Amino acid sequence: MKKKYVLPSLAIAAIGLFAFQAANTDNGVVRNFTKSHMLSSGGQSGLTGAPGEANCTQCHSGTTLDGSSQNVFTMIDAAFNTVTSYTPGVTYTASLTLLSDPAKKGFSSVALDGTDTNAGSFTGSGIGGTQNFSAAGRDYVSHTASSNTSATATWGWTWVAPATSVGDVTFYIASNTANGNGTASGDEIFLSQHVITDATASVEEASEVHNDFVAGYNVSNNQVIINFTNLGSSEMHMNLVDMNGRSVFTSDLGLSQIGENSESIALPTSLKDGMYVVHFFVGNKAMSANILVRK
Helix, strand or coil: CEEEECCCCCCCCCCCEEEEEECCEECCEECCEEEEEEECCCCCCCCCCCCCCCCHHHCCCCCCEECCCCEEEEEECCCCCEECEECCCCEEEEEEEECCCCCEEEEEEEEECCCCCECCEEEEEEECCEEEEEECCEEEEEECCCCCECCCCCEEEEEECCCCCCCCEEEEEEEEEECCCCCCCCCEEEEEEEEEEEHHHCHHHHCCECCCCEEEEECCCCEEEEEEEECCCCEEEEEEEECCCCEEEEEEEEECCCEEEEEEEECCCCCCCEEEEEEEEECCEEEEEEEEECC
16 A cells, blocks of 8 residues: 655564565666575565565465555754655665564665656665665665564665755555564565655645644643544544654555544553654655654
8 A cells, every 4th residue: 555645753583584686677677586585684676565565474474465554764854843845856764674573584675756766775874774776767765684572663864866856755654563583484475655745846735734733732631632633534543652763653644635634542551751753744744743742
């Protein structure tokens, strides 16, 4: 399922990722793969589930799962604002947090435009331990040998947007929550797609959500209170992240109303006091705010 966002703030390691090598390419799109070896240090291309690519279930048992909630993807600009559209040629920081926290985990990602052509370039920036590599005309990023454990809260890397407008860009992400038993069994592979829109073509769409988003904490009810205005009716989703970048709570909230909206989301009683970041999504729009939880 594609998630689509607009501007407003990693696994495949089972013991690891299986490497695949392209048997042939067609205009830079990987078409066929053959199993090569098993590696927990990442660095394998063609395993993101993107068009023309394989995914980890060719070596890990089971089928792929919907990663739309598991793979919490965020794009951040130079001013540390969460954004969901790009300006051509601008550099952004992309980050990935998994909803669950398995003993072993990893990821792989590629960014493609509407013609399934590589869009922009990656640089593994070292946040959480990431690396970049290229194959068959596509640029990839993944976890590293030292970042495939539960000690890694969030992976981050640099994405330089295409020099000219190419329309919407889709980030294809495959993540593996692994049990570390050294076999192909017991691991879960999550695939997700995250669309970053073209800022030069989405000004009108961005105006659908007014800039009156407010998030706060109600101590008496242990709830997050969210208020905003929306000109349409869209699916709502909240992700609560701690100051280490770890997702600690998510909630699907159904459809928003047209006009003024007020949402009250009960938090787990086990949640510790402290500062958190509320990431709130209304359809393809993302908004963020800090809250202080003090029960």
